[in-house]
Amino acid sequence: MKQRLLAWCLFVLESTAVTPAFAEQVLVAVAANFVPPFHEVAMEFEQSTGHHVQVAAGSSGSLHTQIKNGAPFDVFFSADNVRPKLLEEGGFGVKDSRFTYALGRLVLWSPNADLVKGEETLSSKNFSRLAIANPKTAPYGLAAMQAMQALRIWEKLQPRNVIIVGENLGQTMGFIESGNAQLGFVALSQVMEARFKGKGSRWEVPSNLYEPIQQDAILLTKGKDNPAAKALIKFMSGPQAKAIIERYGYHLR
Amino acid sequence: MTRRIFWCVLLTALLLIGPERATAVEHGDVIHKKDGTWVFKNTEDPVLKFMRDTGWITTEKYFTVSSQTGNNWIEPADAILNVRREVDWRRYLKTGLHLPDWLDLGLEQRTRVESYDHPWRVVQVPGNGAPDTQIPLRSRVRLGLGGNGPVRFLFEGQDSRSFLLSGAAGSFQNNTTVNEFDALQLFGALKLDNVLGTGLRTDFHFGRWTSDFGRRRLIGRNNFRNTTNSFDGFHWQIGQEQLWRLRAFVVEPVIRNTEQLDHQNSKSLFWGTYFQDHHFPWFQMDAYYLGLNDRRVANVANHRTYSTFGGRLYKDPKPGEPHYEIETAWQIGTTGATDHFAYLNHLDLGYTFDLPWTPRLVFHYDYASGDREPGDGQNGSFDTLFGSRNFEFTRTGIWGPFYRTNLQTPGWRVIVTPTPNLLLEIKHRVWFLAQSKDFFGQSGLRDPTGQSGTSLGQDVELRAQWALNPNLDFDFGYAHWFKGSYFDSPIIIAQMPTGGNKDSDYFFAAVRVRI
Numbered sequence: 001m002k003q004r005l006l007a008w009c010l011f012v013l014e015s016t017a018v019t020p021a022f023a024e025q026v027l028v029a030v031a032a033n034f035v036p037p038f039h040e041v042a043m044e045f046e047q048s049t050g051h052h053v054q055v056a057a058g059s060s061g062s063l064h065t066q067i068k069n070g071a072p073f074d075v076f077f078s079a080d081n082v083r084p085k086l087l088e089e090g091g092f093g094v095k096d097s098r099f100t101y102a103l104g105r106l107v108l109w110s111p112n113a114d115l116v117k118g119e120e121t122l123s124s125k126n127f128s129r130l131a132i133a134n135p136k137t138a139p140y141g142l143a144a145m146q147a148m149q150a151l152r153i154w155e156k157l158q159p160r161n162v163i164i165v166g167e168n169l170g171q172t173m174g175f176i177e178s179g180n181a182q183l184g185f186v187a188l189s190q191v192m193e194a195r196f197k198g199k200g201s202r203w204e205v206p207s208n209l210y211e212p213i214q215q216d217a218i219l220l221t222k223g224k225d226n227p228a229a230k231a232l233i234k235f236m237s238g239p240q241a242k243a244i245i246e247r248y249g250y251h252l253r
Numbered sequence: 254m255t256r257r258i259f260w261c262v263l264l265t266a267l268l269l270i271g272p273e274r275a276t277a278v279e280h281g282d283v284i285h286k287k288d289g290t291w292v293f294k295n296t297e298d299p300v301l302k303f304m305r306d307t308g309w310i311t312t313e314k315y316f317t318v319s320s321q322t323g324n325n326w327i328e329p330a331d332a333i334l335n336v337r338r339e340v341d342w343r344r345y346l347k348t349g350l351h352l353p354d355w356l357d358l359g360l361e362q363r364t365r366v367e368s369y370d371h372p373w374r375v376v377q378v379p380g381n382g383a384p385d386t387q388i389p390l391r392s393r394v395r396l397g398l399g400g401n402g403p404v405r406f407l408f409e410g411q412d413s414r415s416f417l418l419s420g421a422a423g424s425f426q427n428n429t430t431v432n433e434f435d436a437l438q439l440f441g442a443l444k445l446d447n448v449l450g451t452g453l454r455t456d457f458h459f460g461r462w463t464s465d466f467g468r469r470r471l472i473g474r475n476n477f478r479n480t481t482n483s484f485d486g487f488h489w490q491i492g493q494e495q496l497w498r499l500r501a502f503v504v505e506p507v508i509r510n511t512e513q514l515d516h517q518n519s520k521s522l523f524w525g526t527y528f529q530d531h532h533f534p535w536f537q538m539d540a541y542y543l544g545l546n547d548r549r550v551a552n553v554a555n556h557r558t559y560s561t562f563g564g565r566l567y568k569d570p571k572p573g574e575p576h577y578e579i580e581t582a583w584q585i586g587t588t589g590a591t592d593h594f595a596y597l598n599h600l601d602l603g604y605t606f607d608l609p610w611t612p613r614l615v616f617h618y619d620y621a622s623g624d625r626e627p628g629d630g631q632n633g634s635f636d637t638l639f640g641s642r643n644f645e646f647t648r649t650g651i652w653g654p655f656y657r658t659n660l661q662t663p664g665w666r667v668i669v670t671p672t673p674n675l676l677l678e679i680k681h682r683v684w685f686l687a688q689s690k691d692f693f694g695q696s697g698l699r700d701p702t703g704q705s706g707t708s709l710g711q712d713v714e715l716r717a718q719w720a721l722n723p724n725l726d727f728d729f730g731y732a733h734w735f736k737g738s739y740f741d742s743p744i745i746i747a748q749m750p751t752g753g754n755k756d757s758d759y760f761f762a763a764v765r766v767r768i
Binding site: 027029035036039040042043046052053054055056057058066069070071072073128170171174177178179180193194195 | 277278279280281282283285291293312313314316317324354401446447450452
């Protein structure tokens, strides 16, 4: 009987001892495009700090709505810089906690290995459909429009009626993959996915041709007293996190 | 010594479990419950998570595979031939073997235990009325090439066998329960996503294939039965995703042999065209023509040459809204030397309540014509061709008394879904022969005088389907058939096994695993 009691005591002790006594849990809302790199960052974070990370992924818009409706997130990693700002202004985020964790990179991509050769591809007549995300709602769509305007291509393409607009980056990539568009502007992180590696042709659009695609994060009001949330934000500016983010095709500020 | 082993095992377990728990990032959704609270629900696939956490697959591969749903689904070559739930599941084996996207590999195994008493079929007379209990096993292997590319190939093999737990003499066993080691599908496909810049998609399939058309009443890939209809020939479709599509085919239906390899026969030809339109949710429409010329059997009286014209109008169920379905099909042609004129009418009226468990109430009515006067030179028995029945009549396999021929049946059912992956159902139908002098389905029972009447009785069926995920599901059902006065007729009793006129109970339990 004594030994059984001792065993249970040891079990309970061990359960709490394997993580530091101050280990906490942090619930993080992450924009869908950033989930794979964030998973690696979270793994490193857990190993370094002992804190436990729960990740809920979704579109920035739906996560933003959930947060406004009381969802108990501690930290929000958005795919843009607008929604974190709105949350801060609305009292849902901790003031001055916003920061840019990644800068999106725009790429012109085609599954055809011979089609995209550089900016001159846009002036050629080698395609009949070019896909972009909606410039009014998607930061990458706005950047695509800005890049084409800077190259003075946008006006030339309008009469040709070649641009088809996806509601988001996922749908835009779908247009290109399905052949409904021969090429299109998407995120570099998308074409770096394993299934596209070594396939097609691409041109990384110089960052001076479009306004930075800032992906911002913010500490939310519900996480302001959570040591794990604060530690995560600190961890994001460390070298381990930065190396992972760059590897997935993002720039850093 | 025993104590020492106990402490060693305990400490080892603690060391293994503890650190693992501390480093497991969880992925899921935040759910808003009806009481106003929010909870985090882990939605990770446990097998993929296990592969990732043990380092068997990379994190990148984990997310790539996890995201291969919805629009990112890697479509197998038969995706537009068959309903998606038949071919869409997580390919654990393929992922675990690190196979590339262009190669599809899948295994499926279903085991069922089923039993019923008081058999009624003429062929079961030798069993003297003993209950029939079987364990049907169905195993499938899929090997596809081409991924989402324009040119694709698919091989699907199937092995169906049934182990008898009761005396073999009275058991119902034929090529609907047994079909050992055979090619269910073997074809090449060509897909063009944007025909001449119109945005339309077209597909060609050539070889052996299975398919679902419309509600599957006349052509379906059997999902409850232990064996499956397939066809050798050509299929073409063109359409605009979700809005409309037009299909056409010319095939020789595959003749299933229980032990030898299946084959086709050039004296059996099946062809048709099928149009579906989804522009208006309240008036979705199918229109079709199917032709059959089947002269493969020696007995000329059984040669079938029909044209079947039909249409379907329907609205899909949706919470807080009514739904309906009307289907009508008309057959003209010849059966042997006699003229063939038959028809099928189906009606569903239902409502899905916007309440917890989203209960759905549906009223059904089916009428499939029978032969009014055998031997009068006119055959009126509707031929269900290659259709499925279990989704609206009864479970099939060794049970399935009712066929879409010489039958009229009103009924109702209530379906509830306590959780998204649990479905509970109760069904009640009343059964009558459409014509008293014609055969009762494929039971072999017939009263040429018509004195036995038309009352086949009624059945009540309970069913529970629980899908742990798309890879593992369980299915349980029970039915009681209150046999009608037709079975008390001396003319019918004389044809049946002993006790065939007594009520029958049917039970089944099944598990399906797909990897």
